[in-house]
Amino acid sequence: MVRLSRTAAKRGEGAARDGRTRPETRERLLEAATEVFAEKGYYAAAVDDIVQVSRTSKGSFYNFFPSKQEIFLALVDRLADRLVSRIEQEIAAQTGALRKVDAALKAALDDLSKHRRIARILFIEAVGLGHAFNEKLFEIHSKFAGLIERYLKKAVEEGDIPAVDTQLAAFAWFGAINEVVVRWLYTGEPADLQDALPALRSLLLRSIGAHVDQEETPS
Secondary structure (H helix, E strand, O other): OOOOOHHHHHHHHHHHHHOOOHHHHHHHHHHHHHHHHHHHOOOOOOHHHHHHHHOOOHHHHHHHOOOHHHHHHHHHHHHHHHHHHHHHHHHHOOOOHHHHHHHHHHHHHHHHHHOHHHHHHHHHHOOOOOHHHHHHHHHHHHHHHHHHHHHHHHHHHOOOOOOOOHHHHHHHHHHHHHHHHHHHHHHOOOOOHHHHHHHHHHHHHHHOOOOOOOOOOOO
């Protein structure tokens, strides 16, 4: 008769005992990881903390994630995808490429201001953790910059802005947004992240040759 290892047995018992499906358990672990990493930071956080907050078991944790690093990388991916999805929803409600870019900027600041824990993980905790994390961060930065670039290109095509290096401009925009968010997270200034929008919007639009009064900030 084949005997299960102690770890495998615990995994099975955990899943059966709480009655949750695999997707539900994974989601519970990721939600708990959001709370733990935002509160304690990456280095101080422990797998035991995530297990305790999620009310699961170590067996369940390792069934989904081989290590603390793996759940953190999965979490960063998940949070970035959620933010991109919310930004794209706002973009879809606008007409005209320049208004879409404007909507993306407003939506990003609005969402991050409402979800400070998520902002802290994406903009602070994920920085400087080593090669694997740096690759993931570049991938995410490229995703956001690519979203901006797509509509900057359309703005050029529609004649709203002069011809520019849209890829370079998109990364410059992301860099500016990144610095504003990091400053807010560290210093609490401005008290409301949305208060930075008018000045930031003006600077970014001028950087691509758009008239600041060319488009009103989407409501």
